[in-house]
Amino acid sequence: MGKITAGLLCVAIMGSSGCVFDKDNKSANKTDTQLRELISDAGLTGNPAAGRDIASILDPKAQLGMQLFFSKALGGDQDSACVSCHHPALGGGDGLSLPLGVGADNTDLLGPGRERSGSVLPNVPRNAPTTFNIALWDQVLFHDGRVESLSKIPGKNGSAGAIRTPDSAPGTADSNAGANLTVAQSRFPVTSAAEMRGASFEFGNSNQTVRDHLAARLADTGAGSGELSTPDADGIAGDDWQAAFEEVYKGEADVANLISYARIADAIGAYENSQVFVDNPWKAYVEGDNSALSAAQKRGAMLFFRAADDGGAGCANCHRGDFFTDEKFHNIAMIQIGEGKGDGANNDDDFGRFRESKELKDKYAFRTPTLLNIEVTGPYGHAGAYNNLQDVIRHHLNPQNAIDDFFASALTWCHNIAQLSEVADCDALYTHAEDNTRSALTLLTDLQDKGLSKLQNISLDNAQVEDLVAFMQALTDPCVKSTSCIGQWIPDTSTTGAAGLQINAEDANMQPLLHN
Template identity: 50%
Template sequence: MKIAYISISVVLSLFLYGCGNSNSSEVDRSLRTLINDHNLTGDPSTGRVIPSVDDPKVELGKKLFFTKSLGGNLDAACVTCHHPNLGGGDNLVLPIGTEAVEPDLLGPGRQHKPSGTDYDAGPTVPRNAPSTYNVVLFDAVMFWDGRVESVTHEAGKNGSGGGIMTPDSNRTADPKAGANLPVAQARFPETSPQEMRGFTFEAGNSNEAVRQHLAARMAGTVDVGSLPKYEWLPEFQKGYQTTETNVSKLITPENIVDAIGEYERSQLFINNPWKAYVEGDTNAISEEAKKGAKLFFTSYENGGANCVLCHSGDVFTDEGFHVLGVPQIGRGKGDGPNGDDDFGRYRVTHDPEDMYRFRTPTLLNVEVTGPWGHSGAYTTLEGMVRHMSDPLNEAIGYDESQLKGELPSTQLIHRDENTYNALLQLAKNRQNGLSEHQDTHLTDEEVDQIVAFLKTLTDPCIKDESCIGQWNIEGNVSDSEDPDGLLLRAVDQTGSYL
């Protein structure tokens, strides 16, 4: 009996070895341990209420998200920089909002109008547009510097409950912030001249004046006859399931952003192969991706890349702030001696420890949300991963040709100086125990493995037109519904609808 047992196990192990499966089970075993150690379930949406894409308020929010009616000069919408078919972003290093040559052309080829304000042949907005996908999963902050922030950071609440601080309220709860973080955030793009307001609409007036004017214009109570029209009353009645006919009660700044927030919150894209793997399907991801995952979740002490230090939990972010020294390109936020630097979180808290800190982004769907980093400096995922593992060397060796001419030289002139200051801050933070980040010098093979892992975080819905198309206007709204073309039908540079 004993002999037979040995020979069967020998044959079995030879067979397994032959198939390359003995390694696989080893990496699977380590991954299962790491998954348990990090308390991952695969499902970051547990316990959250996710609006359905065909909820009436979401459908209203979609039209509002796509309408240029919310642009002061009717030439930009939220979707200008956050198209569902462009990874919830704009595929540009840095965005162009108002004053584009062709307002409806999104992505590469979108140009600032030479007659536009502060024209320099480059983008007008100083930070990369993050994705609107999965904003329903954030509980602490919005924006790269977290200037919209829930007071309590309470897990699972999306900012609802304990109050939200905004740029209007200066680090205290903003009484007008609305129901949750996406709603609070949605009150601000309309007030930015570069993003949506333009430079003449309500120039010099308060954010609230801008919002009231936009709502009144959509309600048809101001500027009557001088602007293209869209019939918003029936849309709001449907969206809010009411027969209210008093436009001033229904078409309010609050109801506008509430519906937009609900549309964004319906963009849950988490059904990815990694989730299937965590939930038990060992074959859901490739060998290479498993090796990448192992590096990602293994601590520095145990020889890993320890990405999980900051990209933690099933949402892949601690919603915290860290200095990584991503090359500072673009116009900047007016900081530093030349005015083209960006001090990140410091701009919000004025705490010197927050200099050059930026919020950790989620990595869900990161394959399609490039260019990457707060300045969009990296146009390949490989480049971004290399930077994360070795910021100093990667920033010093940064290759501007990857920008493919999207930025004029005037927006790159102080790149070295500004980036160097951020790297110096990283070095200081390490010395003072304020940064746990360590350099890991990954091999090319390891970088490829991590990239393969990151690609398992892509929800197939966003690559499938019939699925992602539910969040789009094109194909869902007829020209007769919108004769004046106020809903933005986005095209790419070949003229095809997105």
């Protein structure tokens, strides 16, 4: 404790002028002095959750949200839940390059080995981001930011101003978005045919009709069209969810109208926003404990925060601040695989932020991801094309070389992607993957030539790349790797939940998913 206090005092008193640790702290050395100067210059506190009102997972609303998050009751055909792609034991994602949503052969099997109709081929075009620390985003959610705060001062988690969603036109507010970005987002997966809705449930009807029907299903009142509309035809009885909603929302509406999709989204949002995992070695270091990082992690941190012209890797140009993101969009020519979002000449490309903004500078630009807990949230990139952090770093340092390497042996790139490698003739999949990726590279090179990109080509040796990886591993909160700790965000697996629709996740060996 004495050591920590000494460090804090030093930062506070000496500020950016640097600080020489006193005799209390014999481990202080030149590296620490330099690193603390970078930390001070960047204005870091180490705690991205500071000043936020983070709900506990033990809060009844978060508990209700957890039940909903894990329940197939919200899947149109009752075969998919939020957790199908965002399991706490899989780093808040699904451990896959690209997700498999509805129609799984075994709905409880998550991660590698998950299949639809006997195939591991995904039916969703983008990598599932982690839900960990979702409460810390203030401006944009999704890889392309299609849920976003319209306010110049968005407030914590976008709670201060108007929120735009896919239900409203670009630049205009969705008046039903809810209290914050997380709640707004949770209104959409249930409307996606590939993720949760399925092909026939409320086919062709509006997003709100889908939501109303799901709420009516939980309340067992029956509403709207579709095969599951009559009470009890769906196996859900009126008392399966009613008591739980009454415990949290009693008094907000008369009992018969308590279960609405707005409240479902509100509760799911509370559960997700309780997933704050920021207690990592880096935070301890920034807060003053010089012994919290290894020598390699300190070297990696120096590279990370130093600008390229100062011998660094310039990572903090974009992965900025305590949350390691500027919440902005950049084209870094990340590898594009999968079925895409229907863009480009062959309808299998993904133009990223351009799809929303229609501005050329945003073509192939994706949101800068946070790097907290990055060790457990792979595969990486918006299409999950990279399995490890070394490859992601090399891509940033020289996209041209990385793309050449990735596609080096004509059409065998798929063998490097765990999820696809076992698919017979995977070479025949996604035949435009290379062309689409190279289109992004052409635009990136053009931006770089004009001095408009924050991504610079940088040459690092292997040892430096390993140092950067070591640094990023210091961003892991031990909770996310502990069965008992992360288990608080997983419902009791000795029950099957309301109407028996709870997903109790298992891996390809039929073993319970415990932690990453």
